[in-house]
Amino acid sequence: MKTNKYILNFIFFLIFIMLWAGILQDHFKIFDEPALQGDIREVKDTSVSIDGWFGGEYQIAKEHFITNNFGFHNTLIRINNQFDFHMFNKANAKEVIVGIDNFLYEKSYIDNYFGRNYKGDTYHQELIEQIKFLSDTLKKIDKLLLIVIAPGKASFYPEYIPKVFVGDSSTSNYDGFIKYARSYPDLNILDFRSYFSQLKNSSNFKLYPKYGIHWSMYGSYLANDSIIRYVENKRSVKLRRMYASSYDYEQAHDIDYDIGAGMNLLFPIGENILPYPNYKFSESTDFVKPNILIIGDSFFWNIYPNLKTSFNKCTFLYYNKSVFPQNSTAEKVVDEEFTKSEIDQADIVMMIVTEAKIESIGWGFLNNTNNIYRINKGNNGPNITDREVKELINQINANPNWSEDIRKKAEERGVTYEQAVYDDAKWFLENKKQSSANEQ
């Protein structure tokens, strides 16, 4: 009986140690807990005040802080996530979908693939007009505008999308964009969605990782190589090139495992061996190093380390908000002045976007350049697109009285009818938009 008492007291003691584990870890950091991955916002501690206590705000803030910062918090989060993933095939990360055979997706990529958030024909028409305007404008000042479309995971691996998310396909934003881009064959577009889907079954290595949302390191290597060759061809120059001399075969890591890491599990999801290129520079020395300005999303990160070796100045505007490289602690503001300055210094302007977010291409960069290089340059006037002008010209031509007026004006001014109708349409639209702006 005494032995039993000792055993029971020992059991109770162990339970007590377990109860104290959180407090002890919090204060003494006995074990190293790896940080959690993802968009984790820091929760700051609060200090007590009489008003805060009696108003209840202190307790709410303190509980919030404790819940996000107590000892073994990260480990317990991983335990919870592992439990849910193992028991229910559920990912505790926003928008993450666990597909067939544990292929991981983000929901927005799936929705975009099935055309569930199509912006409409007019939207893409106007978007292409803006890109065309910028391309033509940069061409006049001997700069190249290059659009790079990275593939989205849902379009690359549609076969692993869970049945519950599969729906009727309708026009996607990618479809709309490409459709209107085709009206301007001179636009410089590298469509890796199309290219990679052709390569999918014949490529030596995986172009897209199972547990990542971006193209694989190998896929980005191919993309980088294609971009360099394209620029060389368009600019008739030779750029410094890297090539893969060998490959290390490793378990997917870093960007190739970004969704997997973001799920914050206790154990890796599964095996996914990928090739990681070891790079060497080509021996040729007769290359040039122009300047490049890139406006892009996270699909550029895989390419950035290699691409920048081929260029002299390589500025990357991440979502047109953060500037890389970050040379100083002060955050640069990406406004029109900054944009103009960077474009002036660049020989190539590259916009890179995944096809799943293609409707957001530029993230305001196109608006900025429209304002900088607007049609009614030199005036602080409203933005008029080519398409709007063309539409109005068609209306004028279809109106006999109006077109007759224009013909008379053309004779008086000594210009062609086409010039006169273009000027008139532009003037009409400017005034109309200016009046609307003034009323507001």
Added chain:
Amino acid sequence: MVFSSIVFLVYFLPIFFTIYYLVPRRFKNPVILAGSILFYAWGGPKFIFVILGTTIFDFYIVRWMYYSESAKRRKLLLITSLTLNVGLLFYFKYANFFIDNINLALTAAGVSPVSWLDVVLPIGISFYTFETITYVVDVYRKVHKPLDKFWDYQLYIIFFSKLIAGPIVRYHDLADQIRGRFDNDTIERKLSGFYRFIIGLSKKVLIANPVGLYADNIMSTGFTEYDTATAWLAILAYSMQIYFDFSGYSDMAIGLAKMMGFTFPENFNNPYTSKSITEFWRRWHITLGNWMKNYLYIPLGGNQVDSKIKLYFNLWIVFLASGFWHGASWNFLIWGAFHGLFLVLERAFLTELLKKVNDLVKVGLTIVIVMTGWVFFRLETFSEAIAFLSKMYLFTDGKFIAPELSTLIPLCAGFIFAIFTLLPKGEKIQSRIYHSEISMKLQILLAPISILFFIICLAKVAGSDFNPFIYFRF
């Protein structure tokens, strides 16, 4: 602060029990009192003064009442205490409801409504008011003498283990334990209390919370677009949620008290295995049922009234009061009346009629009746409740929303646990863990299982709000 929060599980629990177990016997009650005041003040920083103030008043009024020789004075003091406590309950809990309804009537009559600032409800007021009433009435009835020390009375009322969500512990059930429990305070009981706490925590976190998500998702808005099957699944999920949430909390309360040497009355006894509504109310929120019986039903005459009509009326009044006690809304009243109606019907003829029906069928029928009643309990307005009941019973078309695996598994597990004592083996297992002395073999089995479940529950609580984007969104 709730029992299933990180603040309580990681900080309050270990610190409180360490101090409690280390201090000499004469300081243990003050430690409980200090912990309880901190516990309540954390969640209700202003209302702590209300509860402290009313306990001071009640303690001295009851002492005066007890030691008064005049029956008239004793009755007057009883009425004074009851008026204060019930008055405060009415003010804090029901004033908004009455003013809103008066204003509705005034507006309908074309009169300008009464202006009123909504009153905030102190946490636990329904529970501790009822316990105060047991103290006053039990002393008045001379069932038990009043407590000698004011701090002992404070402890009885404000004891954190039962303060927020019960069980409603009657004064004479606890009176002798305040100072007389220490000889029963063994290591076996401490461990048994911990296991009970873990059972309650698991019920709440692993079953009630996940099934509640599905119920909330369906029943919160726009349920008119769902089909009948979805409506039934949702109300089944809610039935499991409310049972495991409430009984889980009671288990935690009972377990915590046991760790301090107290024995609280049981509050739930597998209510979904009931064969009638009468039996359901002997198994569901048992302490409320006992309170209603002893402090409302019996004073109204109980079973000793001279007519069946009066008996049925009294039963119905008790259930209306039970319904209203749960919340200040017409739907709670309707829920109470609904149960009261079935109780009356069973007394009148239903029990006799169903005598020859198979027990399992009776259990099934009772579950359906109870689930139907939960519709009024869960939904806020009468029209919503009727709309939902139409969905359930009129087989309408709509979308079927299948529960995710993270809901379906706990829902099935919950349902099995809710009815497993229908099997004789089930009763035996429950008795071995809840009521009997736990053997050494079982202790060695239960200890690691409890630790494992504690870790899983803590992980679930920590992860309940954790759902970040993979990348920062611009």
